[in-house]
Amino acid sequence: xxxxxxxxxxxxxxxxxxxxxxxxxxxxxxxxxxxxxxxxxxxxxxxxxxxxxxxxxxxxxxxxxxxxxxxxxxxxxxxxxxxxxxxxxxxxxxxxxx
Amino acid sequence: xxxxxxxxxxxxxxxxxxxxxxxxxxxxxxxxxxxxxxxxxxxxxxxxxxxxxxxxxxxxxxxxxxxxxxxxxxxxxxxxxxxxxxxxxxxxxxxxxx
Amino acid sequence: xxxxxxxxxxxxxxxxxxxxxxxxxxxxxxxxxxxxxxxxxxxxxxxxxxxxxxxxxxxxxxxxxxxxxxxxxxxxxxxxxxxxxxxxxxxxxxxxxx
Amino acid sequence: xxxxxxxxxxxxxxxxxxxxxxxxxxxxxxxxxxxxxxxxxxxxxxxxxxxxxxxxxxxxxxxxxxxxxxxxxxxxxxxxxxxxxxxxxxxxxxxxxx
Numbered sequence: 001x002x003x004x005x006x007x008x009x010x011x012x013x014x015x016x017x018x019x020x021x022x023x024x025x026x027x028x029x030x031x032x033x034x035x036x037x038x039x040x041x042x043x044x045x046x047x048x049x050x051x052x053x054x055x056x057x058x059x060x061x062x063x064x065x066x067x068x069x070x071x072x073x074x075x076x077x078x079x080x081x082x083x084x085x086x087x088x089x090x091x092x093x094x095x096x097x098x
Numbered sequence: 099x100x101x102x103x104x105x106x107x108x109x110x111x112x113x114x115x116x117x118x119x120x121x122x123x124x125x126x127x128x129x130x131x132x133x134x135x136x137x138x139x140x141x142x143x144x145x146x147x148x149x150x151x152x153x154x155x156x157x158x159x160x161x162x163x164x165x166x167x168x169x170x171x172x173x174x175x176x177x178x179x180x181x182x183x184x185x186x187x188x189x190x191x192x193x194x195x196x
Numbered sequence: 197x198x199x200x201x202x203x204x205x206x207x208x209x210x211x212x213x214x215x216x217x218x219x220x221x222x223x224x225x226x227x228x229x230x231x232x233x234x235x236x237x238x239x240x241x242x243x244x245x246x247x248x249x250x251x252x253x254x255x256x257x258x259x260x261x262x263x264x265x266x267x268x269x270x271x272x273x274x275x276x277x278x279x280x281x282x283x284x285x286x287x288x289x290x291x292x293x294x
Numbered sequence: 295x296x297x298x299x300x301x302x303x304x305x306x307x308x309x310x311x312x313x314x315x316x317x318x319x320x321x322x323x324x325x326x327x328x329x330x331x332x333x334x335x336x337x338x339x340x341x342x343x344x345x346x347x348x349x350x351x352x353x354x355x356x357x358x359x360x361x362x363x364x365x366x367x368x369x370x371x372x373x374x375x376x377x378x379x380x381x382x383x384x385x386x387x388x389x390x391x392x
């Protein structure tokens with residue numbers, strides 16, 4: 001449920017997030033290069049695991065921002081006590097926890 | 099333990115792997131753009147979950163290639179019945195099962 | 197941060213939770229029996245995977261109850277907007293997302 | 295593919311496995327008791343996370359035993375170079391890595 005508001009909690013550390021995403025992009029390019037160069041499978045796998053860990057970390061931070069921002073605001077201000085935001089939070093967490 | 103051989107099992111589908119890695123790179127750039135545009139947190143999170151799923155999928159395929167290629171070859175040809183490759187495989191399993 | 201209140205959100209479906217936990221207990225006993233009977237490793241592994249899935253499912257339901265109950269109440273009623281409950285929730289998220 | 299042989303690799307540490315499974319059974323009973331006693335959700339969740347971690351650990355040990363035992367034996371002795379055991383290994387690993 002998009003909030004009709006200007007910025008989200010993650011705005012507070014937006015630059016850091018963007019920097020980490022650029023590093024992640026570089027990591028994916030790095031794996032691409034390893035495959036092109038027929039590098040040893042296990043070395044490639046550890047790079048992929050690093051990308052997975054970086055994605056997890058950014059995701060959990062955004063979940064924390066979202067909980068502290070949109071969900072908490074909806075709990076306080078909405079008639080349904082933020083019920084729909086809580087459902088939405090749990091669905092995205094389930095997707096992420098896979 | 100790098101094998102002194104020219105190609106690995108993943109060589110059979112190298113082009114497909116490279117194509118998927120380029121798509122993954124695009125997905126990371128897409129998340130970068132969403133953050134720049136202050137998009138809704140939950141929408142960003144689903145894109146990150148997609149990157150995580152893609153990374154997992156490629157990783158599991160490479161693990162299968164590695165098992166079928168390097169590990170199986172070491173089991174057949176090496177004096178230690180491939181013991182060191184099996185240990186290496188298990189460490190990769192543990193890293194990916196996190 | 198234990199809440200000084202009588203029941204938690206999971207109280208609404210306590211009997212169902214207790215029933216599933218008894219089934220889980222039976223599943224663990226079942227794996228114990230399989231190992232005693234020297235059953236094929238892969239068959240044992242699928243039973244362990246079922247226990248892991250059952251644990252995950254119960255855990256995610258309790259997280260949802262907790263978010264809807266204790267965390268939402270703290271967000272509405274506490275001076276710190278439920279900040280300590282949100283931090284606690286995120287630590288549980290991180291533990292479960294492993 | 296059940297092997298027509300007497301024992302599996304996990305036989306070497308069968309007693310330890312049985313002991314850990316009994317402890318796991320106790321942990322599940324512990325969670326059952328906590329729910330009966332209306333204990334704080336977060337405390338219950340950390341116990342569930344401990345059961346999940348114990349299940350994972352036993353599972354990965356069995357995967358290692360299976361790889362070193364049945365899979366390696368099939369790779370060495372079978373006409374299909376253990377192809378069906380490798381597929382079976384990867385399927386159980388995918389189920390476990392969820």
